[in-house]
Amino acid sequence: MSSSSSAQAAREVIAARLRDMRIDAELTGHELARRCGWSPAKSSRIENARTPPSDADIRAWCTACGGESQVADLIAANRQADQMYVHWKKLHRHGMRRAQEEIVPLYRGTRLFRVYCSNVIPGMVQTESYAAALLSTIAAFQGTPDDSPEAAASRIERSEVVHQGNHRFALLIEETVLRYRVGDAETMAGQLGYLLAVMALPNVSLGVIPSDARRRVWPLEAFYLFDDRRVSVELLTAAVNVTSPSEIALYAKAFSGLSELAVYGVKARALITGAINSLG
Structure with a gap:
């Protein structure tokens, strides 16, 4: 595994956690996007690890899903994806x-x-x-x-x-x-x-x-x-x-x-x- 593929694997783990959070909250991608004030395409890109989320994106996603307790962990993991x-x-x-x-x-x-x-x-x-x-x-x-x-x-x-x-x-x-x-x-x-x-x-x-x-x-x-x-x-x-x-x-x-x-x-x-x- 190269360092770049390792970083991508880390991002995919973060994306999977965000997707699971949305599913547990019983939200569709469109509803999540509406609550966050985004286009549905942005939610899809984040959830499929095509676009790394910003700290603000993670906070908005967690708030929309009632997962505020996971914000600190997800932000820390996201910041360290390239170095972890x-x-x-x-x-x-x-x-x-x-x-x-x-x-x-x-x-x-x-x-x-x-x-x-x-x-x-x-x-x-x-x-x-x-x-x-x-x-x-x-x-x-x-x-x-x-x-x-x-x-x-x-x-x-x-x-x-x-x-x-x-x-x-x-x-x-x-x-x-x-x-x-x-x-x-x-x-x-x-x-x-x-x-x-x-x-x-x-x-x-x-x-x-x-x-x-x-x-x-x-x-x-x-x-x-x-x-x-x-x-x-x-x-x-x-x-x-x-x-x-x-x-x-x-x-x-x-x-x-x-x-x-x-x-x-x-x-x-x-x-x-x-x-x-x-x-x-």
Whole structure:
């Protein structure tokens, strides 16, 4: 799926929601158009995803159908149709350093980070050598330019928000992440040692979900919650950016449930120390 077809698919989802709303309200297309003060052709173009609706169009449609409660979600989804699904290969086509730099404003503007990772150490607490090893592997897999040393340095610079400014971090990782070998033993030892140091910071909460935890929330794909404004979900082929308030609320609910499975403090340190000792 290309980025353009992904955007079109997102618009079709929005159009389908508007169509369902009209049907649930028992309105014909002509009646909807009359209530909104439009031509029937405009209603048809919006409903069939041929014309993207404006914010005002969505408000008018929802009001005509008695669906005012859905306005915020639909507007957020409509605004993000072009950015909600971005292929990694497109994002990394000129290398990965630029991708690290582009999200610096988002990091600096976020006060509360809630991060869940089931595959790798969260980016903002990676060491430079761990980041370089990981990014080099990603570039090789994707077949994109390998600028992993420069990208890793940019990632570390971006991660200064952990130590500077008024930011709080709630980080959750699965215990298996501590055992996955990214880079050599020295790289892993340095990364795990850095985790022990970071979790002592007053603005950082680091929870580790034991592999034998009784699951009430199943292991999920990695996701990053930036305040209550945006969720970035990391898939194999693409980054999915979620801004719909109801979807953000579901990720917040999932994070809360996963937090209850984690151990903290002394118990988390013991799991990290055990992973270091296993490096041999």
